[in-house]
Amino acid sequence: MRNLAYTAIAIAVGLVVLVGYFLQLELLVNLRLVLLEWATLLVAVALLVGVINLLSVHWRKSTSDNKNRVNSIALIVAMVITLGVAGYFGPTHPYSLWIFNYIQIPIEGSLMAILAVVLIYAGVRLLRRKPNLLSIVFIATAVVILLMTGPLFGIDIPGLAELRIWIGKVPAVAGARGILLGVSLGIIAAGLRILIGADRPYGGN
Amino acid sequence: MEEIYCPLCGKPNPAENKFCDFCLAHLKPPEGGLPEPDAVQFPGIDNNQDGLGSHASDSEVPSWLSEIEGEDQGETDQLAEPEPESRKSDEPISDWMTGISEAEESDSLSSDETLPSGAIPPVDPFLYGQEVPASDNLPEWLNEALEEEEPPEVVDPDIWAEPSPHVSGEPDTPQEDLTPTKPIDESTESLENAGPLAGLKGALSAEPGVARARIPAAYSTKLKVTANQRAHVDLMKTLIEDEDQPLPLPRRGAISQQHVLRWVIALVLLMVVLWPVVTASQQMPYPSYDEGSAEVNRLINQLPENERVLVGFDYEPGLAAELDATGDPVIDHLMSQEALLTLVSTSPTGPILAERFITETQADHEYINGENYVNLGYIPGGAAGLQSFFGNPQGTLPYSIDRSSAWGSESQDALPALAGINQITDYAMVILLVDDPDVARTWIEQLGPSIIDPEVLTSFVLIASAQLEPVIRPYFESSPQPVNGMVVGLRGGAAYSRLTESDGIPREYWDAFGMGAFVAALLILVGGLGYYVIPELSSIVQDQGKT
Numbered sequence: 001m002r003n004l005a006y007t008a009i010a011i012a013v014g015l016v017v018l019v020g021y022f023l024q025l026e027l028l029v030n031l032r033l034v035l036l037e038w039a040t041l042l043v044a045v046a047l048l049v050g051v052i053n054l055l056s057v058h059w060r061k062s063t064s065d066n067k068n069r070v071n072s073i074a075l076i077v078a079m080v081i082t083l084g085v086a087g088y089f090g091p092t093h094p095y096s097l098w099i100f101n102y103i104q105i106p107i108e109g110s111l112m113a114i115l116a117v118v119l120i121y122a123g124v125r126l127l128r129r130k131p132n133l134l135s136i137v138f139i140a141t142a143v144v145i146l147l148m149t150g151p152l153f154g155i156d157i158p159g160l161a162e163l164r165i166w167i168g169k170v171p172a173v174a175g176a177r178g179i180l181l182g183v184s185l186g187i188i189a190a191g192l193r194i195l196i197g198a199d200r201p202y203g204g205n
Numbered sequence: 206m207e208e209i210y211c212p213l214c215g216k217p218n219p220a221e222n223k224f225c226d227f228c229l230a231h232l233k234p235p236e237g238g239l240p241e242p243d244a245v246q247f248p249g250i251d252n253n254q255d256g257l258g259s260h261a262s263d264s265e266v267p268s269w270l271s272e273i274e275g276e277d278q279g280e281t282d283q284l285a286e287p288e289p290e291s292r293k294s295d296e297p298i299s300d301w302m303t304g305i306s307e308a309e310e311s312d313s314l315s316s317d318e319t320l321p322s323g324a325i326p327p328v329d330p331f332l333y334g335q336e337v338p339a340s341d342n343l344p345e346w347l348n349e350a351l352e353e354e355e356p357p358e359v360v361d362p363d364i365w366a367e368p369s370p371h372v373s374g375e376p377d378t379p380q381e382d383l384t385p386t387k388p389i390d391e392s393t394e395s396l397e398n399a400g401p402l403a404g405l406k407g408a409l410s411a412e413p414g415v416a417r418a419r420i421p422a423a424y425s426t427k428l429k430v431t432a433n434q435r436a437h438v439d440l441m442k443t444l445i446e447d448e449d450q451p452l453p454l455p456r457r458g459a460i461s462q463q464h465v466l467r468w469v470i471a472l473v474l475l476m477v478v479l480w481p482v483v484t485a486s487q488q489m490p491y492p493s494y495d496e497g498s499a500e501v502n503r504l505i506n507q508l509p510e511n512e513r514v515l516v517g518f519d520y521e522p523g524l525a526a527e528l529d530a531t532g533d534p535v536i537d538h539l540m541s542q543e544a545l546l547t548l549v550s551t552s553p554t555g556p557i558l559a560e561r562f563i564t565e566t567q568a569d570h571e572y573i574n575g576e577n578y579v580n581l582g583y584i585p586g587g588a589a590g591l592q593s594f595f596g597n598p599q600g601t602l603p604y605s606i607d608r609s610s611a612w613g614s615e616s617q618d619a620l621p622a623l624a625g626i627n628q629i630t631d632y633a634m635v636i637l638l639v640d641d642p643d644v645a646r647t648w649i650e651q652l653g654p655s656i657i658d659p660e661v662l663t664s665f666v667l668i669a670s671a672q673l674e675p676v677i678r679p680y681f682e683s684s685p686q687p688v689n690g691m692v693v694g695l696r697g698g699a700a701y702s703r704l705t706e707s708d709g710i711p712r713e714y715w716d717a718f719g720m721g722a723f724v725a726a727l728l729i730l731v732g733g734l735g736y737y738v739i740p741e742l743s744s745i746v747q748d749q750g751k752t
Binding site for chain 2: 036037039040041042043044047090091092096097100101104105109111112116117118120121123124125127128142143146147149150151152153154169172175177179180183
């Protein structure tokens, strides 16, 4: 009986939001907006619950004999300091921005820099590991895009710029369109399954 | 204490025992070898012609056995006497008794004819003259003794038999073969020589029976294999055992070829990128702008002053360098138009990035929070949150990031950036800085239907990471356009800077970016070919050297 109620509520809410998207009836539109605000609030609360859960998990790890508990202690300390500074001074205060500018951005930026080195290394070894036609095409495409994305010292190689534009507009876009169509069809199918009750991610058999 | 084992039952006995304590079988062969058949002497039994003889010594026979022998002696005497005539008397007998009596008489007559009168066959424990079966039922020592000993001369048992037709060479007939030629010979009846029945003749022999029913000999369970087979078994065993053990990976040195290559790539890239920064070189020409950048430039140029623009900051801090450089000329152009900005984000780190971008990257414009722009913060819920915000921005994000009432109240007016904004189409332009294709698609799909209407003047512009170009270009090239313009990557930012003739972050990055991209392409090309060609050439040289 309870599962039936869950299913009925989910289907009703889904139908109201979907129909309110197409039919501009005032009652339906207002109801749809209220439901969407509730969903937004629930997601925000879920984010807070996730943060609390993260803190509790690492608290348990830090108080145990785990050999990696130093990492958990560092996470708890960083979380407490950041929450304290941003909570007390506000997220736009220079102290908060200092933490963001000089800790978070450099750490994530350095990871991207390592990624650049690793990708070049993988490209160097690709012909050795898989010397086939696809590898050659992949390497040639990457080289053309890299050369023509930058200024290339002001040198204009005939045809190379046009080749770069053609690669970006035809093969790449063709593949991306296929991906987008597939994603859209998948989303439609998933939405319909939830609307008709065939798929119940909220629980129930 | 030395023990010997019974050859019959296999149980241990003291070495001085002659008989087994358990089965009373002979433990040792009799001294002097096996006796001659005529000289075979059993305790208490005299091998005389009279059958059971007198006792050699009463001391060797137990009293109970003496009584038994006495009774047997009496019976034997009675049997030896002729049947009294009274048995053949005139006593009336029935017909069936008559038949039996006649049969007995005929039998007795035939016995009398085949046996010599008064001849009792000698007691013979072994049936000489016949081949003793090999060591099936006899202990080994007895077999050896039998083999060493020549069979004694004995009276052929056939002397009591009638001449066989086989001997005469005459063809025999089945009828003759079936004719009994030899009576039951008492001499074949064994005489017990051990155990409680010792001295009795005709009793069921214990030893042969026991021998047949004895415990099977204990054979060794070890497999008898040859040395060659053993070697093969050991080899197979080694192979199987090695299968379970993981092969140790070859130990790499602290500095391997891969490590060196990675470090070389990193150092080369670092030097090449740092060189324009150190020398402050800004000589590389800007690229030519594309249609996406030109469209964005046109849309911003058309904006009237103090127009309200929604700007979404949906990228991660790791890609802040690229998105800051890409978005810098666009936002700079927008601020130069004195647009009033509303900042939002669907990423938790987005509001801080937006605040940082406005206050640090665009510090020259001296935008003031609450007057020229408002940061509404984080929109939770992904697509649902965006849909809610586009339909009801006041209800979804009622407060700014500094906890002020952004949309006003009865006693307070709304902030200038939000004045007159009730829905998303009240904004003149929506600009999204994004690095994730899914986030970009969500924004396009949620916002697109609202601004596709030709009567709506809101335009949607994307400032995206270079990796998103294939994903967002289909939306830009479609008709009607859900995306009205796009600036992609540092190249797009540099092209936009060329359009606006500004020198911002793209100018600082452009030379280093160009050098880095060129060297990266060169490393992949040259390094890849070298990595592939050099080992191939070396293998060819080695093959030629071998041949």
